[in-house]
Amino acid sequence: MEFALSTEQEMMVETARRIGEQFGLDYWRDHDERKAFPREMWQAICDAGLCGVALAEEHGGSGLGMIELALAVEELCAGGAGATLAQIFMLNPIFGGVAISKFGTEAMKRDLLPGLVSGKINFCMALTEPDSGSNALEVRSFARADGNGWRLNGRKIWITGVPDAQKMLVIARTKKVEEVERKTQGMTLFMVDVGREGLTHQAIAKLGTNTLSSSNVFFDDVRVEPDEVVGTVDGGWPQLLEVLNTERIMTVAGCVGAARLASRLAVEYTSERKVFRGAPVGSYQGLQFPLAQCHAETQSARLMNLKAAWLHDQGLPYGSEANTAKLIAAQALSKTTERAMQSMGGMGYAKEMHVERLWRDARLFRFAPISEEMILNFIAQHDLGMPRSY
Amino acid sequence: MKILVPVKRVVDYNVKIRVKADGTGVETQNVKMSMNPFDEIAVEQAIRLKEAGLAEEIIAVSLGVTQSQETIRTALAMGADRGILVETDEALEPLGVAKCLQKIAEKEGPGLILMGKQAIDDDANQTPQMLSALLGWAQATYVSKLEIADGKAKVKREIDGGLENLEIALPAVLSVDLRLNEPRYASLPNIMKAKKKPIDTMSPADLGVDVSPRLVTLKVTEPPKRAGGVKVESVAELVDKLRNEAKVI
Ligand SMILES: Cc1cc2nc3c(=O)[nH]c(=O)nc-3n(C[C@H](O)[C@H](O)[C@H](O)COP(=O)(O)OP(=O)(O)OC[C@H]3O[C@@H](n4cnc5c(N)ncnc54)[C@H](O)[C@@H]3O)c2cc1C
Ligand SMILES: Cc1cc2nc3c(=O)[nH]c(=O)nc-3n(C[C@H](O)[C@H](O)[C@H](O)COP(=O)(O)OP(=O)(O)OC[C@H]3O[C@@H](n4cnc5c(N)ncnc54)[C@H](O)[C@@H]3O)c2cc1C
Numbered sequence: 001m002e003f004a005l006s007t008e009q010e011m012m013v014e015t016a017r018r019i020g021e022q023f024g025l026d027y028w029r030d031h032d033e034r035k036a037f038p039r040e041m042w043q044a045i046c047d048a049g050l051c052g053v054a055l056a057e058e059h060g061g062s063g064l065g066m067i068e069l070a071l072a073v074e075e076l077c078a079g080g081a082g083a084t085l086a087q088i089f090m091l092n093p094i095f096g097g098v099a100i101s102k103f104g105t106e107a108m109k110r111d112l113l114p115g116l117v118s119g120k121i122n123f124c125m126a127l128t129e130p131d132s133g134s135n136a137l138e139v140r141s142f143a144r145a146d147g148n149g150w151r152l153n154g155r156k157i158w159i160t161g162v163p164d165a166q167k168m169l170v171i172a173r174t175k176k177v178e179e180v181e182r183k184t185q186g187m188t189l190f191m192v193d194v195g196r197e198g199l200t201h202q203a204i205a206k207l208g209t210n211t212l213s214s215s216n217v218f219f220d221d222v223r224v225e226p227d228e229v230v231g232t233v234d235g236g237w238p239q240l241l242e243v244l245n246t247e248r249i250m251t252v253a254g255c256v257g258a259a260r261l262a263s264r265l266a267v268e269y270t271s272e273r274k275v276f277r278g279a280p281v282g283s284y285q286g287l288q289f290p291l292a293q294c295h296a297e298t299q300s301a302r303l304m305n306l307k308a309a310w311l312h313d314q315g316l317p318y319g320s321e322a323n324t325a326k327l328i329a330a331q332a333l334s335k336t337t338e339r340a341m342q343s344m345g346g347m348g349y350a351k352e353m354h355v356e357r358l359w360r361d362a363r364l365f366r367f368a369p370i371s372e373e374m375i376l377n378f379i380a381q382h383d384l385g386m387p388r389s390y
Numbered sequence: 391m392k393i394l395v396p397v398k399r400v401v402d403y404n405v406k407i408r409v410k411a412d413g414t415g416v417e418t419q420n421v422k423m424s425m426n427p428f429d430e431i432a433v434e435q436a437i438r439l440k441e442a443g444l445a446e447e448i449i450a451v452s453l454g455v456t457q458s459q460e461t462i463r464t465a466l467a468m469g470a471d472r473g474i475l476v477e478t479d480e481a482l483e484p485l486g487v488a489k490c491l492q493k494i495a496e497k498e499g500p501g502l503i504l505m506g507k508q509a510i511d512d513d514a515n516q517t518p519q520m521l522s523a524l525l526g527w528a529q530a531t532y533v534s535k536l537e538i539a540d541g542k543a544k545v546k547r548e549i550d551g552g553l554e555n556l557e558i559a560l561p562a563v564l565s566v567d568l569r570l571n572e573p574r575y576a577s578l579p580n581i582m583k584a585k586k587k588p589i590d591t592m593s594p595a596d597l598g599v600d601v602s603p604r605l606v607t608l609k610v611t612e613p614p615k616r617a618g619g620v621k622v623e624s625v626a627e628l629v630d631k632l633r634n635e636a637k638v639i
Contacts, residue, residue: 007460008581011467014424015575049578062578 016072020079031211037164046119059113065313070253077257082358084209086254096123103231124165126156137183141172150224156217184237189230198222208360248322252305255329259298259336266340294336301329327375330365337362391501393436398426399461400511428506434573437469466584467576473589486601488520493597507565518565528558531565
């Protein structure tokens with residue numbers, strides 16, 4: 001086993017560190033407050049080639065793997081952004097990049113990937129529906145055949161980044177549930193224009209991750225062209241799962257970076273803050289042990305995630321590792337931000353110290369993109385061989 | 391015109407320096423190492439000159455242990471064209487470094503040597519000046535603005551109490567200051583390209599230079615901890631304390 005990074009990986013991490021620092025805590029507090037997409041930072045990330053890390057060189061990427069992408073995302077998030085920045089990596093290089101590179105047509109790759117890598121085109125992904133969250137097989141949005149293409153009707157909820165995106169990866173049924181033997185059949189992935197006639201969206205008010213809007217999306221007879229299919233008509237389900245598993249790796253990288261950041265802020269504050277007898281509160285075991293525990297969990301999740309990324313890059317199955325890492329990373333991040341706030345007393349609650357933003361944002365990742373319960377279901381069934389409980 | 395840029399591998403500026411328990415130096419085991427920040431500014435300036443069509447080739451040179459290669463790679467990833475590593479395990483001193491650089495400069499014939507004004511590890515601030523003397527070239531130190539035209543360098547130097555404007559003939563040795571520019575970070579495509587750029591490796595002996603130390607380090611210690619300040623009642627008391635306690639006047 002080789003754990004050392006190559007010189008190139010180290011240099012890439014250093015570049016990510018600098019961008020993360022340049023667009024640091026104050027930049028993110030400001031954008032969070034204004035609910036503004038971190039456009040300048042995303043452009044800097046694209047300019048440095050960090051959006052295209054894992055995309056093919058012929059499309060402007062660097063042809064590296066998920067390991068490198070995970071390392072870059074972690075470092076960028078640790079600079080000041082926190083985990084929500086990893087969501088933009090899910091939207092663009094994953095939902096746009098992985099979906100198109102693995103399953104898209106040559107024309108799609110040629111037309112969309114260079115713009116994705118350079119930051120000109122942003123993506124979003126519409127899977128979840130009001131009655132189809134953890135159970136994605138209940139998707140009801142339906143694309144009805146219409147000449148050589150389709151007409152799409154239905155409703156999606158919680159879709160990230162719609163107002164800032166040009167393209168939307170939509171998961172819809174192309175065969176009704178009644179017409180197929182198994183629910184996994186009859187699903188298709190489409191790449192449609194966000195601005196297309198009949199597609200409308202409306203923001204949902206929420207707790208955190210404020211720089212990225214979350215929207216209800218409505219499809220009202222939206223025309224879908226034949227060349228907008230990504231992958232196989234009626235056979236999109238396994239292809240969707242492949243895309244979603246790489247999304248987990250991004251989630252963990254973001255959570256690990258954010259946990260490092262929250263931990264650092266807590267350590268810095270508590271080693272200065274003196275309350276009794278001139279000793280910094282950070283010198284108490286009561287404050288140290290919980291933060292040390294969080295660090296241990298974060299580092300374990302990090303290692304498991306890099307293993308998942310390595311398996312992915314070798315073309316081996318990595319679902320169990322990615323899910324395991326996601327479970328622990330999201331919990332460790334939640335605990336870290338909670339303990340950071342607690343350790344900082346009243347100041348942990350103040351915007352000035354940034355931890356309250358990380359604390360709000362962290363909460364999301366325990367149930368999205370996949371919930372803790374659904375991961376535990378997966379582990380019990382697939383890794384332990386226990387009967388399906390639901 | 392070729393530009394030679396010496397780059398030094400030093401403890402990263404973010405690292406909290408720790409003195410070794412035996413007092414022989416500072417801890418560099420398991421410590422993040424990076425390019426000396428002033429050298430990054432020199433590399434950036436060289437790249438800007440090349441981008442402006444004023445230079446054809448940038449050569450990054452490092453002296454030291456094998457891992458100094460990584461520092462050269464960083465310069466190559468920023469935009470330097472090729473590297474030279476003078477490999478040695480000796481503890482290098484400014485004069486030894488300047489002598490090696492002299493030999494390399496005589497061989498390569500650069501129009502300009504751009505270097506950091508000092509390295510953040512030993513803060514010697516001697517190598518550029520020594521190199522200029524050894525080569526017999528003009529020098530300008532602490533450069534915060536630079537223009538090249540008609541075989542001359544117009545520079546602004548940061549000096550005590552202001553800025554000094556100089557015009558010097560090329561070839562020259564320039565040592566750069568913090569405000570000259572803001573160095574770029576290496577983009578990933580350039581990091582990948584740097585992998586294929588050549589690095590020549592040689593030893594000080596190959597250059598005919600003896601770099602064995604001329605100085606003996608007796609002991610390295612932490613600076614004394616800062617004590618809290620006190621308020622004095624009168625000017626007389628202040629003068630007395632400066633003279634008898636601080637012993638600075
Ligand atoms: C801010 C935000 C951004 C999002 N971005 C996107 C996006 O860009 N695109 C997109 O498609 N979706 C997005 N989502 C949706 C997200 O993926 C879902 O919220 C998530 O999958 C959970 O689904 P749900 O909210 O419907 O919860 P439900 O499925 O209703 O679950 C409710 C609770 O029941 C538990 N539960 C459900 N089934 C079981 C079971 N079998 N066993 C045990 N417990 C169970 C769950 O774990 C959970 O605790 C986003 C959500 C949020 C909040
Ligand atoms: C929204 C808000 C409203 C407030 N309203 C008021 C108000 O109306 N009036 C008012 O007077 N104050 C108010 N406060 C202040 C509040 O009472 C203090 O924040 C609280 O007492 C904690 O003090 P601190 O913030 O200075 O934390 P610190 O005392 O700095 O504590 C930092 C951390 O160290 C821990 N710690 C400190 N000493 C020890 C020890 N000996 N052993 C173990 N752990 C230790 C603490 O538990 C905490 O985790 C308010 C605070 C907030 C955030």
